[in-house]
Amino acid sequence: MTSFDVLRVFCGPGGGYGNELGVVRDGSVLPDPDDRQAFAAKLGFSETVFVDDPERGVIDIYTPTLRLPFAGHPCVGTAWLLDVPELVTPAGVVGARLDGEFSWIEARAEWAPPRTLRQYGSAAEVDALPVPAPGEWIYAWAWEDESAGRVRARAFPGRDDGIDEDEATGAAALLLTHELGRALNIIQGKGSQILTAPGPEGWIEVGGRVRQAGFSSPSGGTSWGHPQR
Template sequence: MAIDVTVLRVFTDSEGNHGNPLGVVDAATVQPGDRQRIATELGFSETIFVDLPQPGTSTASAHIYTPAVQLPFAGHPTVGAAWWLRQQGTPIHTLRVPAGVVQVSYDEDLTSIRARAEWAPELAIHDLSSTEELLAADPNDYADGVSHYLWTWTDRERGQLRARMFADGLGVTEDEATGSAAVRITDYLARDLTVVQGKGSVIYTEWNPEGWVRVSGRVVDDGIRRID
């Protein structure tokens, strides 16, 4: 039986450009043993399988897969799933993923999640000297099975930075917009940030000294894709 996959772009700019593609699947339509196969076939950096909220509740649960592995937490899938649930008429306050309970909020065109910094996967963080050096980086130079986050300030005073993410060990040569990496860099720098990643995706973060980070962004629906 064909499976309907809603394809979103998460962390677009204010004009709806860029953003990281995400597959969203109603978990009730897929056997758990087929999740990894579907995520691999789709080829997005992540695909999320969502258990819809029970009637009268405001919490859902979900499982996240890259083309190669399952993740306990990831940022752009949780933001995308929260946005998708509101579009379905079932906005939520919390989303349960294997790492823990993600808090959700909505503010006009922004969808936000709040997560623990330690839930984000470990990264090798590279502070580069310029945007030119960042844009010239070759993903093949970082194909060692480690997730690499390259970044540089574009406006330190305003907390604005430019970033790229390479994660070949997760089956992702370059990730267009990485919410979990934004959580890590926000905690690392201990301040609120505006992150422009990849070709121009935009992620907003808020730092909390108790180890929580809020990640916010815009989402665009690119329609339905059907796979067997």
């Protein structure tokens, strides 16, 4: 059995919520991309990361159905787990830092997969949205307090792989920050929190809280932390 950590990334202020992430610390146990894809599908998380070099931070990211050159919550969570200053992804080198309770990455909007950013008139409208039929990837958002940069958001991947709604998506927050050109405090899903801040020369920081949710060992033993609330 392949061992893996389970993290919750972009947790709320009380440590609850967050998007679950699987991290295989020793990617050499599954070197073949097809085997990695099958394992990610078996785990069923919105993303699973395979670490190919823990010291240099070289990682490989998969959804249940495809490989990604970059993704936000996998980078934030893996940077926290490995405690490295950067991650190497196919899209580029992602800066990483820890600041108190928050794990931060620095990336570029053009690395993020395409998303449809759809603004609504109020947070209540976003809350009331039904899950759309599979199709385009939609990031539904509305201002909760525009002057303070507070945003209410929900994410609908539009895939037919059992992930109807993403609890927290750093790549979409990256794109929204790029479009609006300002720092944001985003509450997404049931209560996850994502912080962003634009920097010089097109770089954008994305940060949030990370918690260890579980670990599965090669012997078959599994240890789980507090469940998502």
